[in-house]
Amino acid sequence: MKSEKAVKLFLSGLNCSQAIVCTYGVKYSITFDSAAKISCGLAGGLETCGAVSGAIMVLGMEFASSDLTDRYFKERTYETVADFNHHFKNIFGTVKCPELRKKLNIEKNQFIKKPGTDQINFCANIVRVTSDLLEEILNLNALDERNEK
16 A cells, blocks of 8 residues: 555655655656655645645646646646645644644654654654545546546
8 A cells, every 4th residue: 555655655764745745756757756855845844744745746746737727627636635635634633734743742843753752653644644545535536537438
């Protein structure tokens, strides 16, 4: 399952956004190196959870169009991102990293990944759940596309 790969990447040293984008990027012809680079700055205690930010990037790659004037695909992307955020909030209560950190009393400067710590386990779980939600949405999209044919 993709979530296992994402967690493994996270535990190997990638940040949460990198773990998500690197797991799914190959589907969209993005190299691992490029995926790691473009998603690197989306983690580490920013306002939105890095795993969520990474998932939003993947949803954009899946649903958006390279035709910048195509409103249908823009709207579909926006709706899908909103749906993803809704499901994530139902599970964790927020998509905001500072609020997620408060649940474990993790300060911004304490993002040190030490195996077995509450922080690493909490964030690894967020990466796992994010990947599972993303996979569910992508599978539903694939099913919709097959049904349209």
